[in-house]
Amino acid sequence: MSAAVGTSSDLWSPVIDHILRAQKIVLTTHENSDGDGLGSQTALYHVLRQLGKDVTIVNATVIPKNYRFLIDLLDENNSDTALIYDDANAAHVEKLEQADLAFVLDTNRITRTKTIRPQLLRQQAAGKTKLICIDHHLEPEDFADICICLDYASATGELVYELIKHLEARTEKSFIDSTTATGLYTAIMTDTGSFKFPKTTAHVHHIIAELIERGASPTDIFDKVFNTQTEGSLKLAGMSVEGIHLAEHGHIAYLSVSQQMLRDTSTGLSDTEKLTDYLMSMPKTKIGMMFIELPDGSTKASFRSRGDIFVNRLAQNYGGGGHKNAAGCVMPLALADAIPAALEKAKQLLN
Numbered sequence: 573m574s575a576a577v578g579t580s581s582d583l584w585s586p587v588i589d590h591i592l593r594a595q596k597i598v599l600t601t602h603e604n605s606d607g608d609g610l611g612s613q614t615a616l617y618h619v620l621r622q623l624g625k626d627v628t629i630v631n632a633t634v635i636p637k638n639y640r641f642l643i644d645l646l647d648e649n650n651s652d653t654a655l656i657y658d659d660a661n662a663a664h665v666e667k668l669e670q671a672d673l674a675f676v677l678d679t680n681r682i683t684r685t686k687t688i689r690p691q692l693l694r695q696q697a698a699g700k701t702k703l704i705c706i707d708h709h710l711e712p713e714d715f716a717d718i719c720i721c722l723d724y725a726s727a728t729g730e731l732v733y734e735l736i737k738h739l740e741a742r743t744e745k746s747f748i749d750s751t752t753a754t755g756l757y758t759a760i761m762t763d764t765g766s767f768k769f770p771k772t773t774a775h776v777h778h779i780i781a782e783l784i785e786r787g788a789s790p791t792d793i794f795d796k797v798f799n800t801q802t803e804g805s806l807k808l809a810g811m812s813v814e815g816i817h818l819a820e821h822g823h824i825a826y827l828s829v830s831q832q833m834l835r836d837t838s839t840g841l842s843d844t845e846k847l848t849d850y851l852m853s854m855p856k857t858k859i860g861m862m863f864i865e866l867p868d869g870s871t872k873a874s875f876r877s878r879g880d881i882f883v884n885r886l887a888q889n890y891g892g893g894g895h896k897n898a899a900g901c902v903m904p905l906a907l908a909d910a911i912p913a914a915l916e917k918a919k920q921l922l923n
């Protein structure tokens with residue numbers, strides 16, 4: 573086995589048993605899917621297809637434009653490769669009904685699969701579909717038949733890499749070609765903030781070296797994922813940065829995005845993803861908070877931190893969660909009420 577493998581075969585062998593037994597496999601991830609969820613799905617889809625499985629990606633929400641290239645790698649002239657689940661669509665319901673096995677990737681909370689959840693849980697209860705969760709967030713919920721949730725991992729993609737390496741050993745086949753490598757590279761690149769977040773270990777770089785050797789292109793992937801600004805998204809960044817507020821001597825920095833700002837710049841939720849980087853680019857910032865007004869009047873909050881400040885605890889106040897240094901939630905409050913409420917909790921966390 574390659575020097576880059578960091579987990580034992582005991583960990584993965586029950587998962588591999590399920591894979592080898594299954595005929596029809598569904599791969600899902602959390603709503604508002606990101607590079608880690610979609611990259612992990614792409615890699616696992618491609619590997620499972622090579623094993624002759626019938627595989628379908630089923631997500632709760634639309635695939636963001638900048639990650640569409642991943643699904644295009646899988647294009648087998650089959651529009652059913654990736655479904656955006658509609659529980660009123662009989663073909664979608666049937667896809668889930670037929671699945672022997674479903675992977676829930678990059679979330680350990682089944683509620684984050686939204687409308688997919690009730691059907692998956694019904695089938696699991698009826699003994700028709702086994703659920704396997706692979707994730708790296710804190711505090712996993714107990715819903716899966718097998719849950720491999722390791723919070724030291726930089727990305728779910730890192731764990732999917734480990735699964736694939738053990739699958740290679742077990743089947744004596746080679747699965748990491750340029751498509752698998754591109755999926756895994758995208759997953760790890762995005763979740764490590766382009767290899768700079770605290771979980772970016774030497775082990776991660778060993779994996780990345782192998783993925784580049786197998787055909788992942790760092791330049792192409794970065795371009796496709798991140799160099800996607802429009803005039804509107806740059807103007808939105810300008811307006812957001814203009815409105816940055818500091819508290820607690822600059823240890824807390826926050827910004828907000830209103831529906832009006834999104835309308836004025838012809839932008840959407842996906843254009844806000846990198847705005848927290850501006851907050852954390854100030855060395856004094858210990859907690860960064862971004863607040864986005866949602867169309868229904870509630871507020872999406874994203875939290876970032878440095879060092880041992882557990883911002884997942886901030887998110888937990890409102891039913892969210894995440895990692896120690898990056899977490900989020902939807903607050904059932906208008907922007908004007910959400911900001912002071914979160915600020916108060918952030919001050920408590922800091923002191």
Ligand SMILES: [Mn+2]
Pocket residue numbers: 608609678708727728763
């Ligand atoms: Mn992730």
